[in-house]
Amino acid sequence: MKSLHNVPAPAKLNLFLHVTGRRPDGYHLLQSVFMLIDWWDVLHFDLREDGLLLRQDLTVALPEDDLCLRAAHALKAASGTALGALIQIDKRLPAQAGMGGGSSDAATCLLALNRLWGLHWPLSRLLPLGLSLGADVPFFLRGHNAWVQGIGEDITPIDLPPARFAVLKPAQGLETAGIFKSAALKRDSSTATISDLAAQPFAFGRNDLQAVAQGLCPEVFEALQWLENQGLQARMTGSGSAVFALVGADAVLPKPPPGWQLQMCSNLEIHPLAGWISSDD
Helix, strand or coil, rough: CEEEEEEEEEEEEEEEEEEEEEECCCCEEEEEEEEEEEEEEEEEEEEEECEEEEEECCCCCCCCCCCHHHHHHHHHHHCCCCCCCEEEECCCCCCCCCCCCCHHHHHHHHHHHHHHHHCCCHHHHHHHHHHHCCCCCCHHCEEEEEEEECCCCEEEECCCCCCEEEEEECCCCHHHHHHHHCCCCCCCCCCCCCCCCCCCCCCCCCCCCHHHHHHHHHHHHHHHHHHCCCCCEEEECCCCCCCCEEEEECCCCCCCCCEEEEEEEEEEEEEHHHCHHHCCC
């Protein structure tokens, strides 16, 4: 196999996000539902026999040592392969949005290079690499909508009904670290269970990070208000700054303010690359 082109890296939405505590090492304990949506980056992979790992940015310029390239180096080092790759990234997902774009790119990179290099590693071998790159990467590797707990490592697949969402990303972005450092962050939400989702899977809970995010980034509040002015119930995803709302199948919304991104999305039952990896050793 010489190349893999048009490989998707889908975003996720946090249907809710509760902070239930904090460990002695400073990591926060969370509960959330991660849901895959059909808004994604597109990556292209070409085999290199010289062992070099190169990245080309087709749209947005990424940091020199972005998460995708770090994933490629991690897999190359762990596998000992002499092969390399040219990785081209068509970045379509907004950064600093709370949608997991960088983590999804890293997971897609691991899945694609595992295939391109003929490694045939099962999921159990890729997951530790993914976790070393970031807490959200294992979710994208597993490829199913999930109930997520702990610091992001406790992942239980769940089924969600098909639905449509308006996702709105204001011009401003947010750094996750700043939110979790805030003394105003609520850290004592009651523990929930998967059964709590049954009645209203898209309306359960809240995002505990939202109040702090609004203080750090006023456009989060403005984006929530914009969707609510369209008659929608909105909340922030992840650490923001993107917000979202459940909409009808035929919903049409006006253009958002200049510099903002509005995307109408459907949820995904499974990751588009779920068939690329074996769960068996």
